[in-house]
Amino acid sequence: MERCPEPELMDDAEQARAYAQADFSRAHQAVVALFQRRFGNVAGIALDLGCGPGDVTIRFARAYPELHLLGIDGSEAMLAEGRQAVAALGLAHQITLERRFLPDPTLPAAAFDVVVSNSLLHHLSDPAALWRAVRHAARAGAPVLVVDLCRAESPEAARALTAEHAAGAPEVLARDFYNSLLAAYTVAEVTQQLAAAGLGSLHAETTDELHLAVWGHAPARA
Ligand SMILES: C[S@@+](CC[C@H](N)C(=O)[O-])C[C@H]1O[C@@H](n2cnc3c(N)ncnc32)[C@H](O)[C@@H]1O
Known part of the structure; x- marks a missing residue:
């Protein structure tokens, strides 16, 4: 099935509130668990690209108090x-949230010891914006983990997955989830994107019926 793009930014207040209040604990904790399995202990400064309301960022902060x-x-x-959640949890000393739109050439170069991203890639009409940011911002050898949805095989498959995985979710979220399954990239497309971005040191694979993960160590900047 051809990709069917969805809007990049989730800047509607109702949509952001519904997303922030949804229970993504299983999927989000799985991102942290996958990172821990691949990379073990880390410290330093991490970058979370497309952090949304910060739930994954917060989970990383809790898993890695030194980060x-x-x-x-x-x-x-x-x-x-996200700022409300970070303040309420007393994590402002560990987490900073900044408004930045990718592509963003003003991101500090080779400054981050870890780069992660969850559920951003499928929003991007130009996926190279994410891979350029990874290449630019990660220091050489930094652990990188990018997790996203995989594109559904067909609209019917997307409907079935939405019925299974978004049952009982608010309508705005179920609609977003369905649209995201149509907008997501395939592992083959992501593998091509990585090669084109000079990120052949990263590996893309499916992790379950919904998700793909890209992981590895960042190369030295060209
Ligand atoms: C599905 S949400 C994922 C949020 C968070 N990573 C999580 O896992 O809960 C995707 C986020 O990417 C942001 N986004 C989309 N395109 C972007 C861009 N070009 N630059 C920066 N953020 C972007 C959206 O505003 C949204 O908050």
Whole structure:
């Protein structure tokens, strides 16, 4: 099935609130668990690209108390939710959230010891924006983990997956989930994107019926 893009930013306040209040604990904790299995212990400064309301950022902060995290997102509505959560949990000393829209050439170069991203890639009409950011911001050898949905085989398959995995979710979220399954990239497309971005040191694979993961160590900057 051809990719069917969805809007990049989630900057509607109602959408951001519904997303921030949804229970993504299983999927989000799985991202942290996958990172821990692949990379073990880490410290330093981490970058979370497309952090949204910061739930994954917060989970990384809790798993790695030595890590400082910068979460960036282009949506002020999402960041407002995230800042509230970070303050309420007393994690402001460990997490900073900044409004930045990718592509962003002003991101500090080779400055991050870890780069992660969850569920951003499928929003991007130009996926190279994410891979350029990884290449630019990660220091050589930094652990990188990018997790996203895989594109469904057909609209019917996307409907079935939505019925199974978004049952009982608010309508705005179920609709987003369905649209995301149509907008996501395939492992083959991501593998091509990585090669084109000079990120052949990263490996893309499916992790379950919904997700793909890209992981590995960042190369030295060209
Ligand atoms: C599905 S949410 C994922 C949020 C978070 N990573 C999580 O796992 O809960 C995707 C986020 O990417 C952000 N986004 C989309 N395109 C972007 C861009 N070009 N630059 C920065 N953020 C972007 C959206 O605003 C949204 O908050």
